[in-house]
Amino acid sequence: MAAITLTGVGVAIFVLLRVVPGDPIAMMISPGASPADIAALRAHYGLDAGIGQQFVVWARDLLRGDFGVSISLHRSVLELLAERLPATLELAGAAFVVALLLGVSVSVVAVLASDSKVAPLIDTVNGLFLAVPDFIWALLLVLTFGVFAPVLPLSGRIDPSLDTHFTTPFYLLESLLTLRVALFSDICKHMIMPTLALALPLAAVLTRVLKESLREAMVQDYVLLARLKGKSRLRLVLQEALRNAIAPALALTGVQFTFLIGGTVIVERIFSYPGIGNLAIDAVINRDLPLIQGLTLAFGALFILVNIAVDLLVVAANPRLRHG
Amino acid sequence: MSAPILVIDGLSAVSQRDGTPILRRVSLTLHRGETRGLVGESGAGKSTIGKAILHILPSAVRVTAGQILFEDRDLLTMPSAPLRRLIGERIALIPQDPMTALNPGRRIEAQLTDGLRLIRGASARTARARALSLLEEVHIREPERVLRAYPHELSGGMRQRVLIAAAFALEPALIIADEPTTALDVTVQKQILRLLRNMQNAHGTAVLFVTHDLGVVAQVCDSVTLLFGGKVIEEGPVAQVLEAPRHAYARALLDACPRSDHPELGLRPIPAELIARLRREVATP
Amino acid sequence: MVEGALTQRTDVSATRRRWDWIGVCVADPKVAVGGGFILCLCLVALAAPLIAPHDPLEQDIMLGLTPPPGFAGAEPGHWLGTDDLGRDVLSRVLYGSRVALTVAFAASALAAVIGSTLGLAAGWRRGWVDAAISRLVEIWMAFPPVLLSILLVAVVGPGVGSVIAAIAIIDWTRFCRVVRAETMNQASADYVTAARAVGFAPGRILMREIFPNVAPVLIALISLEMGIAVIVEAILSFVGLSVSSDTPTWGGMIAEGRQALHEGWWILAAPLTLLLLTVLAFNLLGEGLRRALDPVMRR
Numbered sequence: 001m002a003a004i005t006l007t008g009v010g011v012a013i014f015v016l017l018r019v020v021p022g023d024p025i026a027m028m029i030s031p032g033a034s035p036a037d038i039a040a041l042r043a044h045y046g047l048d049a050g051i052g053q054q055f056v057v058w059a060r061d062l063l064r065g066d067f068g069v070s071i072s073l074h075r076s077v078l079e080l081l082a083e084r085l086p087a088t089l090e091l092a093g094a095a096f097v098v099a100l101l102l103g104v105s106v107s108v109v110a111v112l113a114s115d116s117k118v119a120p121l122i123d124t125v126n127g128l129f130l131a132v133p134d135f136i137w138a139l140l141l142v143l144t145f146g147v148f149a150p151v152l153p154l155s156g157r158i159d160p161s162l163d164t165h166f167t168t169p170f171y172l173l174e175s176l177l178t179l180r181v182a183l184f185s186d187i188c189k190h191m192i193m194p195t196l197a198l199a200l201p202l203a204a205v206l207t208r209v210l211k212e213s214l215r216e217a218m219v220q221d222y223v224l225l226a227r228l229k230g231k232s233r234l235r236l237v238l239q240e241a242l243r244n245a246i247a248p249a250l251a252l253t254g255v256q257f258t259f260l261i262g263g264t265v266i267v268e269r270i271f272s273y274p275g276i277g278n279l280a281i282d283a284v285i286n287r288d289l290p291l292i293q294g295l296t297l298a299f300g301a302l303f304i305l306v307n308i309a310v311d312l313l314v315v316a317a318n319p320r321l322r323h324g
Numbered sequence: 325m326s327a328p329i330l331v332i333d334g335l336s337a338v339s340q341r342d343g344t345p346i347l348r349r350v351s352l353t354l355h356r357g358e359t360r361g362l363v364g365e366s367g368a369g370k371s372t373i374g375k376a377i378l379h380i381l382p383s384a385v386r387v388t389a390g391q392i393l394f395e396d397r398d399l400l401t402m403p404s405a406p407l408r409r410l411i412g413e414r415i416a417l418i419p420q421d422p423m424t425a426l427n428p429g430r431r432i433e434a435q436l437t438d439g440l441r442l443i444r445g446a447s448a449r450t451a452r453a454r455a456l457s458l459l460e461e462v463h464i465r466e467p468e469r470v471l472r473a474y475p476h477e478l479s480g481g482m483r484q485r486v487l488i489a490a491a492f493a494l495e496p497a498l499i500i501a502d503e504p505t506t507a508l509d510v511t512v513q514k515q516i517l518r519l520l521r522n523m524q525n526a527h528g529t530a531v532l533f534v535t536h537d538l539g540v541v542a543q544v545c546d547s548v549t550l551l552f553g554g555k556v557i558e559e560g561p562v563a564q565v566l567e568a569p570r571h572a573y574a575r576a577l578l579d580a581c582p583r584s585d586h587p588e589l590g591l592r593p594i595p596a597e598l599i600a601r602l603r604r605e606v607a608t609p
Numbered sequence: 610m611v612e613g614a615l616t617q618r619t620d621v622s623a624t625r626r627r628w629d630w631i632g633v634c635v636a637d638p639k640v641a642v643g644g645g646f647i648l649c650l651c652l653v654a655l656a657a658p659l660i661a662p663h664d665p666l667e668q669d670i671m672l673g674l675t676p677p678p679g680f681a682g683a684e685p686g687h688w689l690g691t692d693d694l695g696r697d698v699l700s701r702v703l704y705g706s707r708v709a710l711t712v713a714f715a716a717s718a719l720a721a722v723i724g725s726t727l728g729l730a731a732g733w734r735r736g737w738v739d740a741a742i743s744r745l746v747e748i749w750m751a752f753p754p755v756l757l758s759i760l761l762v763a764v765v766g767p768g769v770g771s772v773i774a775a776i777a778i779i780d781w782t783r784f785c786r787v788v789r790a791e792t793m794n795q796a797s798a799d800y801v802t803a804a805r806a807v808g809f810a811p812g813r814i815l816m817r818e819i820f821p822n823v824a825p826v827l828i829a830l831i832s833l834e835m836g837i838a839v840i841v842e843a844i845l846s847f848v849g850l851s852v853s854s855d856t857p858t859w860g861g862m863i864a865e866g867r868q869a870l871h872e873g874w875w876i877l878a879a880p881l882t883l884l885l886l887t888v889l890a891f892n893l894l895g896e897g898l899r900r901a902l903d904p905v906m907r908r
Binding site (some may be wrong): 008012013056108127128130131132133135136139140142143146147149154259262263265266271276280281285287292299 | 718748754755756757759760763802840843844847848849850863867870871874877878881884885888889896
Binding site for chain 2 (some may be wrong): 229318
């Protein structure tokens with residue numbers, strides 16, 4: 001099913017890009033180029049053939065692992081993806097973890113405080129967070145931590161003046177695993193704002209769902225029995241209710257997480273973060289057909305990966321599914 | 325029979341919403357090792373008594389008067405921390421529905437050993453050994469496998485056995501069994517009742533058996549308290565109440581039960597005018 | 610539902626009951642606050658040429674980057690300061706609301722029309738129509754909306770028209786899913802069965818019986834969609850794909866403000882604040898409508 005969707009998206013984008021007006025070659029030639037030069041370039045990128053033939057060539061190359069060459073950057077698309085995709089993966093992964101931690105802790109607090117005046121306050125604030133999208137969060141963070149309290153770097157993934165020798169493109173993970181503390185903390189500082197911008201809306205969605213399922217779980221008989229054994233409310237929530245409440249909440253949040261992937265596009269742009277989202281905007285503006293196609297497939301694959309990951313998490317949280 | 329373990333004295337409770345009485349000056353005494361059936365139709369207040377003892381009354385119900393003396397301490401006036409400890413250690417609950425009373429996300433071992441580890445501070449190894457012997461005591465085959473299992477892998481009868489084992493884990497002085505067999509089918513019901521009876525005899529535990537089923541009472545209880553509209557209307561040893569009930573309602577209730585020894589009698593509904601008379605009776609102080 | 614069966618006559622009392630949710634809505638505090646803000650914003654957008662203190666395009670290099678009053682170097686008459694080209698930020702923000710609201714109303718209306726037409730068709734006809742439309746929705750939603758909208762606008766060319774079209778083309782799925790579910794719900798209700806039994810034409814049943822009952826949900830959804838449209842327009846302007854740069858937009862100002870962040874934070878803060886308030890207002894209105902309309906639906 002996922003593969004069919006991915007193929008469908010790939011084909012749709014391919015056709016869309018070629019049917020509509022607009023000439024990628026026109027954007028890359030110098031004003032003095034002769035018609036012969038233009039034709040040569042066109043032939044060079046295979047744009048002189050019919051749509052059907054172009055598609056066959058594209059699909060054939062794709063299956064051989066050849067994603068083509070970027071028209072605007074003059075580099076192999078695969079190479080660009082290998083360079084940029086890990087940055088986006090790290091950002092999205094960090095955002096998911098932060099959203100999960102935030103969502104779970106806020107929900108637990110909300111349930112623990114459900115009899116006090118704090119609970120409606122949490123509901124109101126969460127409602128506010130639900131309404132504000134990642135784009136606005138990113139800019140609010142820029143204003144707050146970039147201007148009014150300038151403590152965080154505003155753009156990029158790492159301070160270029162630092163020793164930036166990495167053997168893998170996963171900077172965050174590599175610096176952590178090789179214990180380069182200064183590098184790791186610098187990368188973290190660069191990631192705080194984009195991560196928060198992506199994580200806050202997702203955390204709000206998770207909180208809304210998890211709070212309800214936690215409240216439902218807290219009135220079950222097994223929680224009552226555990227309470228009679230003298231467990232504190234905190235223990236009841238964490239040990240008894242949470243593991244049963246988190247599975248449905250995760251499943252519902254899975255869909256939202258795909259929105260988070262979409263959000264990386266604009267958030268990476270705002271923070272000049274060198275991921276595939278930022279690259280995608282440039283590719284679209286430059287009408288870089290091979291690059292757009294490659295990025296589309298990368299996004300599609302990312303979606304499928306995320307859905308699989310969420311499914312696995314849901315199964316891990318629910319023993320009934322684990323044995324079924 | 326030895327010294328009383330539980331003395332309820334003049335316990336009254338009302339609905340917080342409209343002030344309707346739920347319990348009207350209920351008194352009852354339970355001795356060490358005694359099994360008392362608490363019988364009544366729904367709304368008679370039998371479950372409310374169990375919940376009042378365990379301090380788990382819903383917020384809509386408020387106790388207005390009376391005492392609940394458990395081992396000579398009044399549970400209604402005790403400070404919360406020692407009360408929680410006392411209940412956790414000395415009183416256990418066997419709930420009605422074994423399907424919802426076990427946490428679907430935790431292994432049986434964790435749920436059986438929670439109390440031992442939390443209250444007794446037992447090590448993982450001793451708690452596990454105790455859990456194994458408990459499972460053997462409730463006649464569960466392959467206890468090792470069951471310890472590792474999740475609730476959904478067990479049948480309803482098995483789960484209720486696990487819950488009985490959990491109730492006896494800390495050797496409590498009192499067990500409140502809240503209709504523990506109504507959710508089970510009849511054959512399993514019989515086995516569970518016999519098991520409960522045996523366990524209770526072996527451990528010398530007092531049991532407050534909340535039920536609406538006089539047949540069950542005849543099978544497991546020593547004595548019975550009959551409630552109507554939140555008021556005790558008859559009380560005594562099972563043999564006496566079931567053979568020669570003094571109260572008209574008790575007679576009617578007995579007549580409404582199917583009897584295996586006199587099948588020719590069939591079922592007779594409780595007369596409506598009797599119910600109406602009783603309603604008026606309990607309402608007058 | 611016995612009561613519902615009577616509404617097929619569309620007599621006066623039934624019609625009144627059918628529309629009295631409007632009164633219920635206005636009484637809801639969320640609707641009042643959110644709707645009130647949006648109404649004010651609409652008036653501001655319409656009266657922008659009258660109330661804006663300056664021409665939003667008028668440059669004055671001598672007065673570039675002056676902060677709002679209360680900060681050192683402020684220039685009287687520029688209540689929210691000026692940008693790097695000396696243009697009045699307040700006037701630009703006021704004019705920017707015109708593009709934002711135009712896109713919000715047009716795009717959500719268009720998305721609603723496309724989505725609810727397909728949704729009504731799928732929910733009413735069922736069968737292969739439903740299967741085809743539902744599959745289309747699934748594939749549509751598998752793609753990141755922001756990237757898709759950037760792609761569409763880049764392909765069609767920038768401009769308000771393409772922004773509106775792009776938003777509608779992406780977000781019709783939201784309407785389609787909800788309207789389809791609600792139509793299926795209503796189509797199985799007793800009063801529709803009764804109308805069918807009486808022999809009314811399907812078109813008449815759809816327009817007279819089903820649509821008025823789907824309408825409240827649709828209205829709440831449109832309000833929420835307008836909030837989304839305002840954001841998407843801002844994002845597209847931010848990327849430089851909305852209207853040409855000489856028309857002030859919030860997103861365009863945000864992009865300029867992001868560039869001149871350290872020289873003049875107010876260039877970013879002013880449009881961002883207004884964008885945030887507008888989005889919150891549309892959400893408040895939508896949530897309030899949803900809540901206020903729900904009991905009416907379930908009556």
